[in-house]
Amino acid sequence: MEKNIYLTRAGLKKLEEEAKSLVIKRKEVAARIQTAKEFGDLSENGEYSDAKDEQAFNDGKASEIEYILKNAKIIEDIACKHTDHVCVGHTVSVELESGETKFKIVGSYEADPEQGLISNESPIGEALLGKKKGEEVLIKVPAGTLKYKIKKISN
Numbered sequence: 001m002e003k004n005i006y007l008t009r010a011g012l013k014k015l016e017e018e019a020k021s022l023v024i025k026r027k028e029v030a031a032r033i034q035t036a037k038e039f040g041d042l043s044e045n046g047e048y049s050d051a052k053d054e055q056a057f058n059d060g061k062a063s064e065i066e067y068i069l070k071n072a073k074i075i076e077d078i079a080c081k082h083t084d085h086v087c088v089g090h091t092v093s094v095e096l097e098s099g100e101t102k103f104k105i106v107g108s109y110e111a112d113p114e115q116g117l118i119s120n121e122s123p124i125g126e127a128l129l130g131k132k133k134g135e136e137v138l139i140k141v142p143a144g145t146l147k148y149k150i151k152k153i154s155n
C-alpha cells in the first residue's frame with residue numbers, strides 16, 4: 001500500500017528547485033567523469049571513482065524527487081477547511097505540563113520538529129489527527145508517555 005505524500009506549496013517549490021539544481025549538477029559531474037577518463041586506467045583512478053559515486057547519488061536523489069513531485073498531494077488543496085478536528089495542514093496549539101506549544105502538521109518530507117513542523121506519520125502527528133479542541137491525548141514517545149491537551153486548531 002502506498003502512503004500519501006503531503007507537501008505544502010513552499011515544500012513543492014523547494015523540491016522543484018532542488019530538481020533543477022540536480023540537472024545542472026549532473027552536467028557538471030558528467031564533465032568530471034569525462035575529464036577523469038582521459039587520465040587513463042580507470043581501475044586506479046580515484047577522481048573517476050568519486051565522480052561516478054557522486055553521479056549515482058545525484059541520480060538516486062533526482063529519482064526520489066521525481067517520484068515525490070509526481071505523487072504529491074498539496075496540503076493547501078486537500079486540507080480540511082473546518083477546524084473542528086485536527087487534519088494535515090492544521091496548526092495545533094497544545095498544553096503540556098511544561099507549558100503551551102504549537103505544531104503544524106505536515107507530510108514527512110517537510111517535517112522539521114525544531115521549526116514546529118511535525119510529520120503526520122510521527123507519534124505526535126498520528127495521535128493528534130482527528131482529535132478535537134479540548135481533548136486530551138496520550139502520546140507514547142521513546143522517552144515515555146506525554147499528555148497533550150488541544151487548546152486551538154487553526155488553518
